[in-house]
Amino acid sequence: MRVVCISAECEPWAKTGGLGDVVDALARAVGARRRADREGDAGTPHVVQSQVWVGTGAIMGVGDGGLADEVEGPVDVFLPKYRGMDAPADATSRSLLVPDPLAESGVTEVTLVEFEARGYRVRLVDHPPAFDRDGYYGDENGDYPDNGWRFGLLCRAALEALMADGRPVDVLHLHDWQAMPAVLLRDCAYEAYPLISRAAVMVTIHNLAYQGWLTRDQAAGLAFPDELKQAMKPRDDGILLLREGIDRAELVNTVSPGYAQEALTPAFGMGLDPALAGIGHRFGGILNGLDMTVWDPATDADLPANYSRSDMTGKVVCRLALLTELGFDPNDTGPVLSMIGRLDPQKGFDLLAGAAPELVAAGARIVVLGTGDPKRIAGMRAIATQHPESVAIVDAFDRALARRIYAGADLYLMPSRFEPCGQGQMIALRYGTPAVVRRTGGLADTVIDVREWPDEGTGFLFDTSSPKSLANACRRAMEHYRRGGEEWAAMQDRGMAIDWSWEAGPAEQYAASYRRAASLRRDS
Ligand code: GLC
Numbered sequence: 001m002r003v004v005c006i007s008a009e010c011e012p013w014a015k016t017g018g019l020g021d022v023v024d025a026l027a028r029a030v031g032a033r034r035r036a037d038r039e040g041d042a043g044t045p046h047v048v049q050s051q052v053w054v055g056t057g058a059i060m061g062v063g064d065g066g067l068a069d070e071v072e073g074p075v076d077v078f079l080p081k082y083r084g085m086d087a088p089a090d091a092t093s094r095s096l097l098v099p100d101p102l103a104e105s106g107v108t109e110v111t112l113v114e115f116e117a118r119g120y121r122v123r124l125v126d127h128p129p130a131f132d133r134d135g136y137y138g139d140e141n142g143d144y145p146d147n148g149w150r151f152g153l154l155c156r157a158a159l160e161a162l163m164a165d166g167r168p169v170d171v172l173h174l175h176d177w178q179a180m181p182a183v184l185l186r187d188c189a190y191e192a193y194p195l196i197s198r199a200a201v202m203v204t205i206h207n208l209a210y211q212g213w214l215t216r217d218q219a220a221g222l223a224f225p226d227e228l229k230q231a232m233k234p235r236d237d238g239i240l241l242l243r244e245g246i247d248r249a250e251l252v253n254t255v256s257p258g259y260a261q262e263a264l265t266p267a268f269g270m271g272l273d274p275a276l277a278g279i280g281h282r283f284g285g286i287l288n289g290l291d292m293t294v295w296d297p298a299t300d301a302d303l304p305a306n307y308s309r310s311d312m313t314g315k316v317v318c319r320l321a322l323l324t325e326l327g328f329d330p331n332d333t334g335p336v337l338s339m340i341g342r343l344d345p346q347k348g349f350d351l352l353a354g355a356a357p358e359l360v361a362a363g364a365r366i367v368v369l370g371t372g373d374p375k376r377i378a379g380m381r382a383i384a385t386q387h388p389e390s391v392a393i394v395d396a397f398d399r400a401l402a403r404r405i406y407a408g409a410d411l412y413l414m415p416s417r418f419e420p421c422g423q424g425q426m427i428a429l430r431y432g433t434p435a436v437v438r439r440t441g442g443l444a445d446t447v448i449d450v451r452e453w454p455d456e457g458t459g460f461l462f463d464t465s466s467p468k469s470l471a472n473a474c475r476r477a478m479e480h481y482r483r484g485g486e487e488w489a490a491m492q493d494r495g496m497a498i499d500w501s502w503e504a505g506p507a508e509q510y511a512a513s514y515r516r517a518a519s520l521r522r523d524s
Helices: 018-032 146-163 181-188 225-231 241-248 258-264 273-276 313-326 349-361 374-386 399-408 424-431 441-446 469-482 484-496 506-523
Strands: 003-006 051-053 075-078 092-099 106-115 118-125 172-177 200-205 213-215 238-240 251-254 282-287 336-343 363-370 392-395 411-414 437-439 459-462
Touching: 003 018, 003 051, 003 146, 018 172, 018 506, 075 146, 075 313, 092 146, 106 437, 118 146, 146 181, 172 181, 172 506, 181 200, 181 225, 181 241, 181 336, 200 241, 200 484, 200 506, 213 363, 238 241, 238 411, 241 273, 251 258, 251 506, 258 282, 258 441, 273 313, 282 506, 313 336, 313 363, 313 399, 336 399, 349 363, 349 374, 363 399, 374 392, 411 469, 424 437, 424 441, 437 441, 459 469, 459 506, 469 484, 469 506
Parallel strands: 003 075, 003 172, 075 118, 172 200, 200 251, 251 282, 336 363, 336 411, 363 392, 411 437, 437 459
Antiparallel strands: 051 282, 092 106, 106 118, 213 238
8 A cells, every 4th residue: 555645744854843753753663564564454444543534433454454455665745845945865866847827838847856854755746936934834024825825736746757657656645734725636637637637635632723725815825716616616716725724525534523623623633623524434533643752752863861660769860950951049959840841822821921920939940942933931930030030031942951851840830721632741651850830632642630539640730721720730730749759659650651663553443544544546
């Protein structure tokens, strides 16, 4: 079974958020599943709890396909070649003519830069007018108005490259709205080409907040007039790319079962809940994995000391070093709360800003590492200026400091308003730092509240999206931390013991979903 991914991001070549990490790890893990590894359990159904197809409420068994249906590695990953992206020396380049509704001649020449790395095949679409720009999606004026053309070109170049390969594609795995033109094109432009038209489409939604709306004018850059006529009704004033993906794909998933359930409700569905509900059991949730080798306190080279479940002394060293680095009193044993991420309303930095005065008064110290619009934490900055000994705000994208914080802090906060999956909470638990999270989406699926489940808890959950609720949960966590002892150590240990690896579950679940998508396509 041949699987091809199309995405706007893939770490380490292009990343602004979790999408990049997930596409990289998934392509690697799915491609690495070798036939030999599977021989023992092929055909043996077993239930995996982290995947739920919500339409029926059923949990899908793995192993419903035979060996002939195994994914062939390496998987192909198509990506734009953005500004500043370098290909390795052994990459090959060739030119490709791509149909382009905005080109006078009807075609545009792009360069396909290809190489194998990290266990999958990277296929970069290089076309400077489309991708050699300041941002991936937009600049200070907002989204680029020609995103329909840009990501349409990415997808069309991918489909043309696949046609030129001459090998049938079984599954096109499309991530987020930027890859949705591919399913529209499959149905409206390539329907006479079986190499493409027979491919099943699996759509993965990483965040419903970004849907890819194109006005009628913008859609003219995406597809030729005849193709648009097939895709749009005369009264439509534009195209919502994610909606097209949901309606046309064989399977649609999001990145946790919890968020999949929420996405069906008006409160979280962002207007797409009826569309998602409409596809029934073809919509579900698969919990993201975490790259356990990339995130490992026992080997992390950015930490001042390494540690593991069997020897936690390194964590104490990391804590002291972090406090010193931040200008906090290293001898103060009081709780250190931390938060890392994009300064996006989704993440709830403003809730922490609201809770901070009370927390500081209660003896907490707080470190925030965030990138994005600094206005979002203006309130927090004022508190940091008043209490430099207790509050530190670092406005930077600093991967190494992020690691030192995951290791050196006592508690990790994720008060997200919604969270499709989230990665910070998994990393924090792996680094022995219990998490305080809002009970939503992937956070509720990955953190267990220690008051509700004293023998299984890995953190502290709260329900209401308010500074007060966050403050209450933090105070509960701080009391627990101050009590310390066996109870605290056991909670840290439970978090560190969790196997989040892609190989342990998600890769298998995606492989099973690919088989199911392919069989749905065959039967259609
Ligand atoms: C988006 C979501 C995040 C998820 C990530 C990877 O960034 O906001 O919750 O973890 O995609 O799927």
